[in-house]
Amino acid sequence: MDSPLVPFGKPPAERADAARNREVLLCTARAMIAELGADHVTMDGLAERAGLGKGTVFRRFGTRAGIFRALLDAEEQRFQCGVLSGPPPLGPGADPVDRLIAYGRARTGFLLERHDIARAGLERKGAVPPATGPSFSRPHIRMLLGQADLDLPDLDSLALQLTSALEGPLLLFLAAELPDAAADAAAERCQGGLGTVLADSWQSLIERLARR
Template identity: 60%
Template sequence: MNSPLVPLGRPRAERADAARNRAHLLTTAREMMAELGVEKVTMDGLAERAGLGKGTVYRRFGTRAGIFHALLDDDEHVFQEQVLSGPPPLGPGAEPIARLIAYGRARTAYLADHLAIVRASLDRNKPVPAGAGATLTRMHLRLLLRLARPDATDIDVDALALQLTAALEGPFMLYLSAPRPEEFAGTPVADRLGDSWQTLVESVCRT
């Protein structure tokens, strides 16, 4: 089966020193999150911990939210690689419906694990973005739906993929504005959403 996803665009080629600085800063940011929590990661603190000038950090990320955008970008690439070439049913080799179910469960777990980072990546001066992950989810679901229902003439696959993407990604965006979103991440609620996703997919794909 051909892989449904189109790889995320990589940034333009960087100078070797710039690439090293970026990798070092992201590694340092992850260490700070693990030790101090997301809320304690600041631009100045990251520069000091990484042993780099503040100007380097500000040029690289622009804002504090930019740090978390970069972290999410890296993690989205890892997640996509699992979908592109990982073992089935998430990766290639399984039937379309099994892959749809596996993708929804994996994406739900991913979003729950990254809830604090997504929250920190939001710029309060800008609207909440859909993000590259949601765009790729829609592309992936659309192709798998076509494979699952190749002869279907009674459904609009494009519209259905858009609505299923909202069903999959939307609940987590709602929790971003919750008073205490940390109560959600890592709880059985994510498993329940995975179960409901399976019910939804099986209903949609029933012939």
Template identity: 55%
Template sequence: MTTERADAARNRAVLIATAREMLAEVGADKITMDALAERSGLGRGTVFRRFKTRPGIFMALLDDGERAFQERVLSGPPPLGPGAEPLDRLVAFGRARLGFLRENREIARAAFDGRTPVPFGPPTTMTRLHIGTLLHQAGVAADLDILAMQLNAALDVPVLLYAAPECDGRDDEGFEERLASGWADLVHRLTR
């Protein structure tokens, strides 16, 4: 593992913070490589080296958010973090993951440039491992690798990116709650 130079780490932090500010103020559509360079006070070359493409900005924002999410899962308070029963953690994990994906939907849409096979990048190994571990701890007797992969798919980003909650006349948050309730139901049925 290579260690990031101190100046590169500072630049990354400045660019991520600036991109988040711009996202809140003007939305994803207005964030460009040039606008990010100007707003951050860093050179255009620095921005291009760091992100390579405009979708790279959003992939970096997702990666940054994913790290924070994983920290909550690994060491946050129960039931999401350690200390709760495995099934309670699994339900809490699904609810938190769906919330995370909903909160980052605009970023994920901007990260998807048609060349990226999955808008959030490759499936997270951490998510599948975490689900598999909780299933094992709950005593589920099955092919846990496959089951974890299938459950991970239920929490996958395309559901939230492309499912249209407004098509049934319900609001976005109601849709998220329905997905979270469906996740809890799925976990409880699976582990009976």
């Protein structure tokens, strides 16, 4: 049995009009990010482009960072659905080791492709969160390790270490105070070869654990 869906936060019950407004705002924010970049998305600009009052945006998201956290939460839930019910090897039906490899490769791409949204979702005076999505990664990795029957000791600790290896590179990037030029260069690396390097490293790690 696969892991349950683990969203970032339990969404409150919404009226139909509030749910519609939320979807309009999220769709508008995605369009603005694609067109202008995350740095240029503001509460005022989002409200104006969505055709809604600024008060609606504040009530929905609280802060500018809240907009990006909501976007990342929606993306995270879609990613989890693909893992739980999508086609193999990421989804059910494949060999557990193949699923572990596919999960790490897909997760690496997911995190790096959304690093700008994740950074924008940090409150400027707040601490970096412990991870972007380990509440799902850790139990999922633990489940697959158990199914793989690799005769390895202490699978709980191993799952924690593998989760840290998978989620950690993004956390280091988020925690770094980068000047604009360095941030731009890092973004280019994320979109280029860095994702492939990290994905290949993950695959090598899992294959060694499985003694392939």
